Amino acid sequence: MATVTGSASLLLCLMTISFVAAAAATPSPSKKSEDHGKTLSLTLYQHETINKTAYMVVDGVAGAGVSQTTTPFGTIYVFRDNLTVHADRASAVAGVAEGSSVTTSLDGLLSLSAAKITLDHRGRRGSVSVLGGTHNTKPADHPVVGGTGDFAYALGYVRTSPVDLRGSTVTYKMELSLYWPPYAQYAPTP
Structure with missing residues (x-):
């Protein structure tokens, strides 16, 4: 009986040690910033000029008129804008944002946008695709719905x-703000 109890204690001790070792080897959300290959935060600047890099292809039917920040309800416009590393348009180009938006509010400030952001910056090449609501005069978050090249399998916003x-x-x-597996599950929800 003592042999069985001693074997059971040894087995329990070994199982505890292997569980602790496995837990220590499993990355936690707090360690994700230390692994530079699994997350990426990047800031760029989009420059859009009506009738040069952005065009209205369908005029809206009601609501606000056309201005720097508003378009009538139902307006569809397409864009292909340079992305630069600084707010100055003359700074280095790091990629392009291309897509379309449909004005979805009568005040002309909200749109449903779909865009592909193609990057060649900091040694990374590829694209991320986003789909979501845009507010023309306030910050807006767009979920990442796909990626290519170095951005394949990335999630985030x-x-x-x-x-x-x-x-x-x-x-x-x-x-x-991009996250790759296994850290994608820890991506914050904006």
């Missing part, structure tokens, strides 16, 4: 915020 809404070219700050 892209936050856009207005920087300069005056003049013929408007500028938005674009903050990408």
